Every structure is written in C-alpha cells, then in structure tokens.
Amino acid sequence: AQSVTQPDIHITVSEGASLELRCNYSYGATPYLFWYVQSPGQGLQLLLKYFSGDTLVQGIKGFEAEFKRSQSSFNLRKPSVHWSDAAEYFCAAAGQGAQKLVFGQGTRLTINP
Amino acid sequence: SQTIHQWPATLVQPVGSPLSLECTVEGTSNPNLYWYRQAAGRGLQLLFYSVGIGQISSEVPQNLSASRPQDRQFILSSKKLLLSDSGFYLCAWKGTGVGPQHFGDGTRLSIL
Numbered sequence: 492a493q494s495v496t497q498p499d500i501h502i503t504v505s506e507g508a509s510l511e512l513r514c515n516y517s518y519g520a521t522p523y524l525f526w527y528v529q530s531p532g533q534g535l536q537l538l539l540k541y542f543s544g545d546t547l548v549q550g551i552k553g554f555e556a557e558f559k560r561s562q563s564s565f566n567l568r569k570p571s572v573h574w575s576d577a578a579e580y581f582c583a584a585a586g587q588g589a590q591k592l593v594f595g596q597g598t599r600l601t602i603n604p
Numbered sequence: 605s606q607t608i609h610q611w612p613a614t615l616v617q618p619v620g621s622p623l624s625l626e627c628t629v630e631g632t633s634n635p636n637l638y639w640y641r642q643a644a645g646r647g648l649q650l651l652f653y654s655v656g657i658g659q660i661s662s663e664v665p666q667n668l669s670a671s672r673p674q675d676r677q678f679i680l681s682s683k684k685l686l687l688s689d690s691g692f693y694l695c696a697w698k699g700t701g702v703g704p705q706h707f708g709d710g711t712r713l714s715i716l
Contacts, residue, residue, distance in 0.1 A: 523702060525704050527707075532692075532710070532712070533709060533710065534610075534694055534707035534708050534709045534710050535648075535694070535696075535707040536707070537704050537706065540704050542702060581647070581648065587702075590636055590653060590655060590661075590698075591638075591650060591653060592650075592705055594647055594648045595647070596646075596647040597647050597648075
C-alpha cells in the first residue's frame with residue numbers, strides 16, 4: 492500500500508540552529524512529493540514540491556528539500572530556523588494520475604529561544 | 605489568481621443538530637475539491653473528494669455527506685451531529701493534471 496512516514500512526531504530546536512525533518516515514502520513508482528506547513532488554527536500552506544528533475548528543490552520561507560530515490564526519502568531542511576517556523580509540518584505524496592494525496596502524520600516543530 | 609474560501613471559521617453546535625459547511629474556489633475552472641478533517645493532535649483524514657459537479661467520492665463511512673452543486677462550490681453536511689464530529693475541517697482544491705492541493709483556512713467545529 493502507498494504510504495508516507497514522518498518518523499518524528501515532535502522536534503525541538505533552538506532558534507538559529509539548522510533543521511531537518513524526515514519523510515519516507517512507499518510507492519511502486521516515484522510519486523510527486525510535497526511539503527506543507529500548518530500554523531496553529533490555520534490551513535496548510537505549500538512549502539515546496541518535487542515532480543521530476545533536480546533532486547534539490549527550493550521552497551518558500553528559506554526551506555529546501557532533497558529527493559533521494561535510493562532512500563525513498565524527501566527530507567525538508569532549513570539552515571537557520573526562526574521562532575516563526577514553529578508549526579506542524581506535513582509531507583505528502585501522490586502517485587502519477589492520482590486524484591488524492593497521501594499525508595504523513597506530521598511533525599510538530601518547537602523553537603527554543 | 606486562485607483563492608479558496610471556507611466559512612464559517614468557527615462553529616459551536618449541539619449534538620443532534622444539522623451541519624452545513626461551505627467552500628468556494630475562485631479563479632479556476634473544473635477544480636478537484638476535497639474535504640478533510642483533522643482531530644485534535646492528529647493528522648489529516650480525507651473525507652470526500654469531487655472531480656466534477658455532482659461527482660462525490662466518499663473515503664470514510666460516517667455521519668457526514670458532501671455535495672457539489674456548482675463547479676466551484678463544495679458543501680459538507682450532516683443531518684445529526686455526533687460528539688465525534690468535532691474537529692478542524694479543511695477544504696482544498698487542485699487544478700486538473702499534476703499539481704499540489706491548496707487549502708482553505710479551515711472551520712473549527714465544536715460539538716456540545
């Protein structure tokens with residue numbers, strides 16, 4: 492079955508530190524991959540997406556993600572986090588031609604001052 | 605540019621009362637439309653999606669129903685709310701072909 496796994500339920504980092512959020516997928520073929528961010532009480536905002544081509548994709552708010560086929564991973568990174576980055580982060584995937592997204596369970600990011 | 609609107613933003617309803625949540629999209633035609641529920645501290649659960657007017661796919665059997673009376677309008681309904689219907693309801697749209705889903709701001713539903 493197709494699935495997306497975010498192994499870390501909750502991560503805490505200090506402001507200014509680097510960040511990496513993990514995402515692994517299980518699909519028969521390489522899916523389309525997405526990262527979303529959700530601030531408390533808000534909807535989901537698309538950070539970045541990967542369809543094909545360059546495996547390092549740049550997104551909004553200084554985030555980037557790297558697609559690694561050999562590891563079935565699409566990890567999200569940011570070199571230096573800001574207090575405003577505290578939120579829930581969701582990784583999602585869609586098979587080619589699929590109408591639906593498969594979401595991971597989310598990673599809650601807390602920033603220490 | 606495309607925008608998505610959900611209302612109301614918050615709603616408090618008694619058990620057994622009916623429900624109607626509305627979602628509309630502007631600036632696009634024939635979008636795919638989606639309803640999700642997010643329980644407190646939980647991930648996203650897809651409830652319904654629609655690829656066209658009158659076409660509804662139900663993902664989870666439950667107390668809710670969805671309708672799409674117009675191309676850019678998607679409605680989530682219930683005849684009698686249960687306590688377990690509490691949660692954060694999100695509407696999303698996607699253009700035809702490859703692309704991400706775009707989400708509305710959500711409706712916080714509390715059942716008393």
